[in-house]
Amino acid sequence: MSPIIEAKGVSYRSNGRALVQEIDLAIAQGSFTIVVGPNGAGKSTLMRLLCGELTPSNGAVLLRDQPLTSIPAWRLAHARAVMPQASELSFPFTAFEVASLGVEGLGRGLSRSERQRLTLHALDRADVAHLASRNYQTLSGGERQRVHFARVLAQLAAGRTVEDRQILFLDEPIASLDLKHQLALLETARDLTQDGLTVVAVLHDLQLAAGIGDGVVLMNQGRLVARGAPHTVLTPSRLAEVFGVAVNAGQLPPVPWRLVQAEL
Structure with a gap:
């Protein structure tokens, strides 16, 4: 199946500074993809490029194989929804x-x-x-x-x-929520993927990312470091490299999302 949205060689510069560099990323329909990384990694910029708020300095974003820049605003409003940080x-x-x-x-x-x-x-x-x-x-x-x-x-x-093929973009949607509503919001988004909705979310909580995401995109300094299943991306060695902290293998288990809710 072709991806519903795809970034091909996407870069974005502002005031002479590269905020996102040469990103190649394909996202499958009906998936829940979590974008993680340290502050300043380019996560929100990537999100704004994927949803059409920003235009790439280089490369292109394709929605169902069509350049995002060629899609009329009215149609784009039907195909995707965006929830910003604030x-x-x-x-x-x-x-x-x-x-x-x-x-x-x-x-x-x-x-x-x-x-x-x-x-x-x-x-x-x-x-x-x-x-x-x-x-x-x-x-x-x-x-x-x-x-x-x-x-x-x-x-x-x-x-x-x-x-009927839509995408929901969530940029740090749970930052101001209490624990109950953090879980409820993400669970609602997760449930919507069962009906074919594609969700792309920026999160800081790595354990939640490991527990709910079908796939994780790890960014650092504007570049895509790794992408794939949570347990293959969020490894101790990679987290030490990107976040500059030592994490033991047992400190970040890929907790099943349903189990997290049940225990609460």
Whole structure:
């Protein structure tokens, strides 16, 4: 099966500095890929290149074998959703109104009531349905992050009426969440891959990456160091080389994701 998204020789420079260098990466449809690496490794830049927010200085990103730069914005909005590290919003919207931004102008044949239903379902999946009428500005950082997760879930649901092969990009989505909601968000994303959704996420927690990812992409200094199954990428010798810390083989077990949840 051809990859749903592929980076071919992708580099990105800003102010004379190479942030991403010569990345070749193919991601299969329905997979959950985790991007890890130290601060400044180029993880978020790679994510922004893959989702089309940035244009490569060299190379190309292909979505279903088509250059990302040639895909109209309306179609791209149906094919992929992006949840950044943080989203600033200064308007006095309710949580429901913020989540409903995901369905505005998207989809085919959706009535107003159907769009509202998709939004409410997304809020429920993100565990913020009880906050629907709250002013977004009064929410905690973690609650706001979950509302934005609902927004991308609603966008994907609306977009599915046009594009059935979709990608969800998550850039450090659990940084402001408590443990319960960290696991819940990642589990929801994982469940969506069972329906064919492709997920690409940047995470700092290596144990979570080892437990939930089908594959791990390890970056350092803008380059792809290794990619593959978690147990083949997150080895003690490679972690010592990239992160500069000694890790014993028993300190980073590839914990099965379902087992982690069960123990909690």
